[in-house]
Amino acid sequence: MFLERILAPRHEAHAHCDLFCGVYDPAQAMVEAMSCLKIAEKYHASDDPVFRDRAIFIKEERAELVKHHLMVLWVDFFKPHHLEQFPDLHDLFWRAMKAAGEAKKSMDVEVQQRLVDLVEEVSNVFWQTAESQNAGVYPPS
Amino acid sequence: MFLERILAPRHEAHAHCDLFCGVYDPAQAMVEAMSCLKIAEKYHASDDPVFRDRAIFIKEERAELVKHHLMVLWVDFFKPHHLEQFPDLHDLFWRAMKAAGEAKKSMDVEVQQRLVDLVEEVSNVFWQTAESQNAGVYPPS
Amino acid sequence: MFLERILAPRHEAHAHCDLFCGVYDPAQAMVEAMSCLKIAEKYHASDDPVFRDRAIFIKEERAELVKHHLMVLWVDFFKPHHLEQFPDLHDLFWRAMKAAGEAKKSMDVEVQQRLVDLVEEVSNVFWQTAESQNAGVYPPS
Amino acid sequence: MFLERILAPRHEAHAHCDLFCGVYDPAQAMVEAMSCLKIAEKYHASDDPVFRDRAIFIKEERAELVKHHLMVLWVDFFKPHHLEQFPDLHDLFWRAMKAAGEAKKSMDVEVQQRLVDLVEEVSNVFWQTAESQNAGVYPPS
Amino acid sequence: MFLERILAPRHEAHAHCDLFCGVYDPAQAMVEAMSCLKIAEKYHASDDPVFRDRAIFIKEERAELVKHHLMVLWVDFFKPHHLEQFPDLHDLFWRAMKAAGEAKKSMDVEVQQRLVDLVEEVSNVFWQTAESQNAGVYPPS
Amino acid sequence: MFLERILAPRHEAHAHCDLFCGVYDPAQAMVEAMSCLKIAEKYHASDDPVFRDRAIFIKEERAELVKHHLMVLWVDFFKPHHLEQFPDLHDLFWRAMKAAGEAKKSMDVEVQQRLVDLVEEVSNVFWQTAESQNAGVYPPS
Numbered sequence: 001m002f003l004e005r006i007l008a009p010r011h012e013a014h015a016h017c018d019l020f021c022g023v024y025d026p027a028q029a030m031v032e033a034m035s036c037l038k039i040a041e042k043y044h045a046s047d048d049p050v051f052r053d054r055a056i057f058i059k060e061e062r063a064e065l066v067k068h069h070l071m072v073l074w075v076d077f078f079k080p081h082h083l084e085q086f087p088d089l090h091d092l093f094w095r096a097m098k099a100a101g102e103a104k105k106s107m108d109v110e111v112q113q114r115l116v117d118l119v120e121e122v123s124n125v126f127w128q129t130a131e132s133q134n135a136g137v138y139p140p141s
Numbered sequence: 142m143f144l145e146r147i148l149a150p151r152h153e154a155h156a157h158c159d160l161f162c163g164v165y166d167p168a169q170a171m172v173e174a175m176s177c178l179k180i181a182e183k184y185h186a187s188d189d190p191v192f193r194d195r196a197i198f199i200k201e202e203r204a205e206l207v208k209h210h211l212m213v214l215w216v217d218f219f220k221p222h223h224l225e226q227f228p229d230l231h232d233l234f235w236r237a238m239k240a241a242g243e244a245k246k247s248m249d250v251e252v253q254q255r256l257v258d259l260v261e262e263v264s265n266v267f268w269q270t271a272e273s274q275n276a277g278v279y280p281p282s
Numbered sequence: 283m284f285l286e287r288i289l290a291p292r293h294e295a296h297a298h299c300d301l302f303c304g305v306y307d308p309a310q311a312m313v314e315a316m317s318c319l320k321i322a323e324k325y326h327a328s329d330d331p332v333f334r335d336r337a338i339f340i341k342e343e344r345a346e347l348v349k350h351h352l353m354v355l356w357v358d359f360f361k362p363h364h365l366e367q368f369p370d371l372h373d374l375f376w377r378a379m380k381a382a383g384e385a386k387k388s389m390d391v392e393v394q395q396r397l398v399d400l401v402e403e404v405s406n407v408f409w410q411t412a413e414s415q416n417a418g419v420y421p422p423s
Numbered sequence: 424m425f426l427e428r429i430l431a432p433r434h435e436a437h438a439h440c441d442l443f444c445g446v447y448d449p450a451q452a453m454v455e456a457m458s459c460l461k462i463a464e465k466y467h468a469s470d471d472p473v474f475r476d477r478a479i480f481i482k483e484e485r486a487e488l489v490k491h492h493l494m495v496l497w498v499d500f501f502k503p504h505h506l507e508q509f510p511d512l513h514d515l516f517w518r519a520m521k522a523a524g525e526a527k528k529s530m531d532v533e534v535q536q537r538l539v540d541l542v543e544e545v546s547n548v549f550w551q552t553a554e555s556q557n558a559g560v561y562p563p564s
Numbered sequence: 565m566f567l568e569r570i571l572a573p574r575h576e577a578h579a580h581c582d583l584f585c586g587v588y589d590p591a592q593a594m595v596e597a598m599s600c601l602k603i604a605e606k607y608h609a610s611d612d613p614v615f616r617d618r619a620i621f622i623k624e625e626r627a628e629l630v631k632h633h634l635m636v637l638w639v640d641f642f643k644p645h646h647l648e649q650f651p652d653l654h655d656l657f658w659r660a661m662k663a664a665g666e667a668k669k670s671m672d673v674e675v676q677q678r679l680v681d682l683v684e685e686v687s688n689v690f691w692q693t694a695e696s697q698n699a700g701v702y703p704p705s
Numbered sequence: 706m707f708l709e710r711i712l713a714p715r716h717e718a719h720a721h722c723d724l725f726c727g728v729y730d731p732a733q734a735m736v737e738a739m740s741c742l743k744i745a746e747k748y749h750a751s752d753d754p755v756f757r758d759r760a761i762f763i764k765e766e767r768a769e770l771v772k773h774h775l776m777v778l779w780v781d782f783f784k785p786h787h788l789e790q791f792p793d794l795h796d797l798f799w800r801a802m803k804a805a806g807e808a809k810k811s812m813d814v815e816v817q818q819r820l821v822d823l824v825e826e827v828s829n830v831f832w833q834t835a836e837s838q839n840a841g842v843y844p845p846s
Contacts, residue, residue: 023176090795141282231372305458423564513654599728705846
């Protein structure tokens with residue numbers, strides 16, 4: 001069952017965890033990034049000016065949430081020892097968060113897709129860490 | 142690849158979708174519900190009064206987010222025709238959202254687990270709908 | 283005096299109230315719904331593009347607040363025993379909250395009026411409950 | 424009917440209203456102030472430490488909302504010509520908003536009652552203005 | 565050094581301070597007011613409709629923050645004894661906060677400049693109080 | 706005069722600025738960091754349990770704002786060419802934002818002071834950039 005796999009290692013984990021690690025999962029950033037992508041697609045498919053206006057400010061909020069969720073992963077989940085495993089970590093997050101800024105400014109579908117791709121890169125890095133086994137909820141299948 | 146599966150049906154879907162369906166995924170509610178569960182566990186494992194205080198108000202916010210994400214699914218994703226497929230839909234959401242209210246009031250791990258279980262029930266219902274294929278990002282494996 | 287009537291039953295109520303019932307009043311949802319209606323009216327009366335743009339995103343926020351206030355009533359105020367008195371309760375809230383969603387999408391005054399009407403239906407149900415006497419602040423005159 | 428009375432003058436009003444007056448009603452501040460009062464009462468009636476902790480930070484939010492709603496009335500609804508009718512207007516709002524600050528700091532029921540009383544004073548002033556007829560939703564009965 | 569000057573009087577101050585004075589600084593309102601001004605300037609320099617749309621709702625948020633920061637200064641920092649030193653205090657804040665409302669409605673650079681000017685007036689008054697020495701972080705040079 | 710110096714280079718700057726640089730100033734992060742420090746100091750000076758409780762969750766919000774303001778500087782203000790001038794830039798922001806996380810967890814005055822010191826380091830770097838002349842509002846004197 002779905003939840004079993006998630007819950008199984010969690011109880012064991014607490015013994016080894018002296019931090020407030022909480023629950024972390026790039027799924028949160030990805031859902032919002034996918035939302036940005038879909039909004040841009042629908043913007044171009046519509047000629048209703050109210051719809052298009054709403055698309056602009058709703059995407060702004062979604063992209064801001066991507067930024068926020070990425071910041072939480074970068075600052076709270078990742079620890080100094082991860083820099084050895086992923087020397088590019090800071091730059092990856094910088095590019096991903098800057099891409100969220102670009103995603104706000106543009107209605108271009110390609111710009112949104114780039115954000116989705118960078119969130120996927122972050123996701124790949126996250127799931128390669130040992131700690132993700134206990135912190136993450138939606139492991140890639 | 143992970144994203145391929147998600148992106149594949151999306152473009153096809155737009156042709157059939159005349160609504161602003163956006164992106165919906167119970168993963169958002171589940172991540173927050175898991176966070177409530179972990180916070181309650183850590184609360185009992187700690188005797189630091191500042192930590193325990195913070196656990197109470199951080200869990201309050203997380204449970205509020207569960208409520209919000211469930212509301213979005215119930216009101217925006219589910220449509221009248223789903224009631225035929227799931228006659229219990231309203232009651233399920235009512236119980237799940239009331240469980241989020243209980244999760245705020247209590248530090249009891251069992252109370253948080255009940256919220257996780259109800260969000261999983263919602264998730265199961267969501268992924269049984271035809272529309273989830275295009276709206277969801279984290280299908281169960 | 284206005285406040286006397288409100289405060290009078292409150293102190294008595296506490297003896298019978300073992301829940302955290304808080305203060306609940308559909309006035310909160312109604313004020314926001316009325317705001318949506320007025321905004322749509324003014325949108326059509328104006329030809330200032332900045333005003334019209336602002337009307338769209340300010341109405342979006344107001345309608346979101348309607349949704350939030352309705353959710354609080356549905357999940358926190360209403361209890362299982364109310365379902366016997368109002369078997370249609372879940373459906374009424376679903377329609378009212380979906381109407382708030384429609385109110386976001388449309389600048390049509392009729393759509394906003396429908397939201398106001400549904401919030402009034404909710405208000406009528408609320409004030410027919412016994413518990414509203416202690417929880418509510420603005421009883422219908 | 425309840426809503427009829429509210430809606431009746433509204434349509435007429437628009438002809439005379441060249442401002443963005445929106446909908447204003449002290450009911451919003453009052454519902455939150457009443458909530459602060461009830462929370463303080465329940466705090467003293469409970470000996471559950473989690474309940475008492477939650478009471479403190481939930482009251483903080485409610486009192487902040489009182490402040491916000493009062494600010495909106497003071498800055499957006501009231502106009503320079505009202506100062507002639509109510510020379511004490513600024514001081515009344517200052518005292519009421521400072522009382523909301525006091526309501527945050529204290530669990531004393533008297534302190535919360537003082538906030539309720541000052542919001543009622545604001546409400547009385549509001550409903551004596553000519554403009555309240557079109558802006559307000561919950562006129563005193 | 566910059567911080568030394570700020571920190572120096574702070575420790576001394578606590579002995580004389582029996583209130584929760586916190587940290588107050590008109591810099592917070594000014595940064596947001598300057599942001600409104602710049603946004604209006606850039607709005608007129610651009611012919612990108614998405615950029616112009618975003619300018620409208622981003623300025624709305626910035627002006628709302630000006631209002632909020634001014635409210636905090638007026639209600640929390642200033643005390644009755646300041647009214648003797650600044651008899652115009654209430655009116656100054658009323659005009660400044662109303663100017664923030666005007667700044668939302670208009671894309672006119674002059675309207676934004678008026679808000680900046682009024683926030684500077686507030687700043688001047690703030691820094692003339694004795695209490696600002698301990699509460700403020702960015703004293704005028 | 707204070708504002709003159711700030712406004713002078715701004716108009717000139719627009720000719721050279723093809724980005725949406727907005728207004729950026731580390732003053733925003735510093736005011737919140739100073740607030741965390743003062744809250745911790747007052748926490749230890751008080752034995753009122755309600756005051757102490759409020760100190761914990763108010764500091765939590767202030768530290769979250771520090772994080773947010775630092776994120777905006779790192780992602781929106783700083784550009785790739787700044788990395789040549791400040792090779793340590795990413796690490797500095799990581800440490801400063803992690804310090805904001807530590808500032809949430811602890812009531813220790815030293816921990817808050819460390820956050821203030823790191824925000825000052827960020828501020829020093831910011832004011833060494835050429836772009837700060839046009840973006841910043843509170844230059845060090």
